Amino acid sequence: MGAPVQNLASRAQKSSLAEGGISAKRHNRHLFSNTMFRYYFLFSILALCLVLGLVIVFIGKTALLLFDNISPLDFFFSFNWSPEEEAFGAAAFIVNTLSLTALTLLIAVPVSVGMAVLCAEIAPKWLKSFIRPVLDLLVGIPSIVYGYLGLTVLLPFLRRVSGEGLGDGLLAAALVLALMVLPTICRISDDAIVAVPRKYRDAAYALGSTRLQVIMRVVLPAASRGIISAVILGMTRAVGETMAVVMVIGNTPQLAKTLFTPSSVLTSNIVMQISNVEFDSTWNYALHMMAFLLLLISFVLILIIRILGRNRRDAA
Amino acid sequence: MNFTRTRHTARSQRNNKMATIAFYTLGALVMLLIFWLLFTILSKGLPSLRPDFLIKQPEEIDPGGGIGPVLFNSFYILFISLLISIPIGIGAGIYMAEYAPDNRFTGALRICVESLSSVPSIVFGLLGLAIFAEYFNVGLTILGGGVSLALLNLPMLARVTEEAVRAVPGEIREAGYALGMTKFHVIRKVVLPVAMPAIVTGVCLVAGRAFGESAVIILTAGLSTSGEMWDFNLFSPGETLAVHLWYVQSEAIVEDARQIADKSAAVLVFVVLLINFMFRFPLWLGRRRGR
Numbered sequence: 001m002g003a004p005v006q007n008l009a010s011r012a013q014k015s016s017l018a019e020g021g022i023s024a025k026r027h028n029r030h031l032f033s034n035t036m037f038r039y040y041f042l043f044s045i046l047a048l049c050l051v052l053g054l055v056i057v058f059i060g061k062t063a064l065l066l067f068d069n070i071s072p073l074d075f076f077f078s079f080n081w082s083p084e085e086e087a088f089g090a091a092a093f094i095v096n097t098l099s100l101t102a103l104t105l106l107i108a109v110p111v112s113v114g115m116a117v118l119c120a121e122i123a124p125k126w127l128k129s130f131i132r133p134v135l136d137l138l139v140g141i142p143s144i145v146y147g148y149l150g151l152t153v154l155l156p157f158l159r160r161v162s163g164e165g166l167g168d169g170l171l172a173a174a175l176v177l178a179l180m181v182l183p184t185i186c187r188i189s190d191d192a193i194v195a196v197p198r199k200y201r202d203a204a205y206a207l208g209s210t211r212l213q214v215i216m217r218v219v220l221p222a223a224s225r226g227i228i229s230a231v232i233l234g235m236t237r238a239v240g241e242t243m244a245v246v247m248v249i250g251n252t253p254q255l256a257k258t259l260f261t262p263s264s265v266l267t268s269n270i271v272m273q274i275s276n277v278e279f280d281s282t283w284n285y286a287l288h289m290m291a292f293l294l295l296l297i298s299f300v301l302i303l304i305i306r307i308l309g310r311n312r313r314d315a316a
Numbered sequence: 317m318n319f320t321r322t323r324h325t326a327r328s329q330r331n332n333k334m335a336t337i338a339f340y341t342l343g344a345l346v347m348l349l350i351f352w353l354l355f356t357i358l359s360k361g362l363p364s365l366r367p368d369f370l371i372k373q374p375e376e377i378d379p380g381g382g383i384g385p386v387l388f389n390s391f392y393i394l395f396i397s398l399l400i401s402i403p404i405g406i407g408a409g410i411y412m413a414e415y416a417p418d419n420r421f422t423g424a425l426r427i428c429v430e431s432l433s434s435v436p437s438i439v440f441g442l443l444g445l446a447i448f449a450e451y452f453n454v455g456l457t458i459l460g461g462g463v464s465l466a467l468l469n470l471p472m473l474a475r476v477t478e479e480a481v482r483a484v485p486g487e488i489r490e491a492g493y494a495l496g497m498t499k500f501h502v503i504r505k506v507v508l509p510v511a512m513p514a515i516v517t518g519v520c521l522v523a524g525r526a527f528g529e530s531a532v533i534i535l536t537a538g539l540s541t542s543g544e545m546w547d548f549n550l551f552s553p554g555e556t557l558a559v560h561l562w563y564v565q566s567e568a569i570v571e572d573a574r575q576i577a578d579k580s581a582a583v584l585v586f587v588v589l590l591i592n593f594m595f596r597f598p599l600w601l602g603r604r605r606g607r
Contacts, residue, residue, distance in 0.1 A: 030497075030498045030500075030501055031498060031500075033498075033500055034498035034499055034500040034501065037414065037464075037500040037503075038499070038500065040407055041407045041408070041411035041415055042411055042415070043407070043413060044403070044404045044406075044407030044408040044410075044474075044476070045407070045408040045411040045416075045425055046409060046434060047404050047408070047430075047470075048408050048425075048428060048429055048471065049403070049425065049428040050473060050513075051432060051435065051467050052431055052432045052435075054443060054447075055432075055435055055439060055440070055443050058442075058443050058446045058504070059439060059442055059443065068424070078459055081385060097379050111346065114342045114343075115342065115343060115346055118343045119338045120341065122336060122339050122340070122519055123340075123343070127343075131343065131347065134347060134350055134351075135350075135591075137350060137354065137589070139521070139525075140349055140521075140524050140525075140528075140583070140585075140588045140589060141353070141357075141528070141533075141585055141588065141589060142525075142527070142528020142529070142558055142584055142594050143353075143447070143529075143530065144528065144530040144558045144559075144562055144584075145357060145528065145561070145581050145584055147562075148561060148565060148577060148581050149353065149356065149357065149581075151565065152574075152577075153356060153500060158457055177506050179349075179353075182346070209324075210328045210329055210331070210332035211335075212328075212331055212332040212335040212336070213328060213332070215462065217334075222545075236436075237436045240434075240436025240437065240438065240439075242436070242437065242438045242563065243438075243531050243532040243534075243558075244531045247562075247565070247566075264523060266416070267436065267438050267531075270438055270442070271438055271441075271531060271534060271535070272471065273489070274442070274535060275534075275539075276446070279449075279450050282431065286440075287332075288442065290402075290499065291436075291439050291442050294436050294438070294439060295435060295436075295439055298431075298434040298435060298436060299431055299434070301354065301434065302430050302431055302434045305430075306430070309375050
């Protein structure tokens with residue numbers, strides 16, 4: 001009778017000893033993985049920064065070669081883009097990009113801020129939880145499909161309405177882009193409006209304001225920084241969008257003097273011409289310079305958003 | 317004090333009512349537009365879609381070509397890009413949410429991530445072209461497309477992960493630390509499981525975007541396929557479905573180009589919607605059951 005008990009006890013002791021060994025090992029393993037993964041996470045974020053560095057270096061290096069052959073004045077201020085005759089004036093593309101972005105925002109901002117107000121202030125809860133996912137559907141549609149729809153649905157429509165022969169140009173591109181940036185601007189403005197403290201609204205209602213007055217004089221001014229950030233984020237999307245624009249803008253290197261002039265912007269010109277050029281040619285350098293310009297524009301826009309965000313935090 | 321209805325207040329109330337109607341009208345119009353768009357895309361392509369269209373070879377001259385290899389390439393490039401970008405993107409997001417101290421270095425990292433996420437996709441295309449076609453001289457390949465696409469995905473993955481991890485309440489982390497867990501152990505066993513639904517949603521959004529991305533792929537993977545189905549070779553040219561839509565619309569000479577484009581667009585949108593909902597659906601079900 002005594003022997004098995006003793007046996008059991010010693011077995012228990014043995015197993016607890018073994019467990020002690022295992023748990024010490026486990027402890028070390030945890031400490032080790034803790035350190036390793038700390039470095040891994042740091043490595044990941046540094047890898048991201050490395051990618052940014054690669055982008056700047058690879059694009060910038062090739063882009064700056066341009067100015068060995070062409071003077072910056074010619075590139076930025078000449079409207080003559082005839083690569084076959086060694087004339088690389090990109091001013092038309094730059095102006096077109098700016099006017100396309102402006103036109104896009106002119107269409108998209110009222111609609112998307114209106115949608116954001118509807119979502120955040122007016123609509124009942126069930127409607128909100130219907131509108132928001134549907135707007136997310138728009139984000140999911142690939143840009144090439146927007147372009148294709150623009151080409152097959154919007155352009156015939158514009159031709160019929162305006163009587164123009166082709167219909168492609170700034171207006172078509174701006175309409176397509178407006179639809180694409182709508183969910184971006186709407187979602188972020190929506191967040192900004194929801195973040196306005198409730199007491200502001202209550203105070204305004206207590207003074208006898210109608211809902212429209214509360215929205216126009218209290219909520220929108222209080223959310224204005226957030227809404228401006230949203231608009232600028234929409235701008236970065238509009239400036240950098242390629243495939244949707246390329247299908248409806250007409251791809252002719254000239255200044256868009258009217259809404260229906262077939263023209264070309266920085267992105268569309270790059271994608272149309274990059275596959276035809278030699279790597280070591282002035283033409284290629286010029287295209288890289290245009291990409292570098294896009295890069296600079298988006299960095300500046302991001303910088304503006306950061307400054308807006310910082311001021312808001314200081315004010316709060 | 318006089319609380320009677322004056323002309324001024326009457327006007328305000330009328331404006332208010334009209335504005336409410338205007339906002340609802342705007343909302344209804346936008347919703348209608350969106351549904352009409354989806355309906356147009358899907359109804360043009362899906363009814364005439366036959367299964368063999370999805371596996372047949374594209375044709376250059378005869379009508380009746382399919383999209384087999386390009387559809388395969390789409391998934392293959394998406395898979396490669398996610399394989400590269402998910403570990404790094406999620407790692408970076410976790411660093412920003414859990415480890416990053418509040419100092420200048422972190423501020424610089426944040427600027428990096430934000431700048432990277434604003435870089436236009438065409439610029440990533442040029443980068444991929446410079447690295448793979450010029451520097452390594454391998455031409456336009458599936459590998460080049462996958463890696464360039466991964467670079468495009470990285471900042472967005474990092475951001476969704478960071479947001480998801482930040483949304484995890486601090487108390488449950490502290491409970492973990494109180495049990496003597498190491499920081500990484502807490503992240504793996506406590507934080508990540510809680511943040512997982514949001515991370516999966518984010519990854520699906522990124523994957524959907526990557527599936528439909530075309531500017532990067534045109535420049536890095538090219539406008540042609542190797543002409544074989546199930547070609548796993550990383551160094552063959554990798555035209556994807558989105559690029560094929562562009563090619564068919566702009567350069568193809570087959571007579572049924574329009575039908576092929578319609579069907580390709582429908583398949584493209586259908587797959588993107590599927591990616592967005594397929595993975596979210598189990599999570600949504602789980603959340604409902606958990607309630």
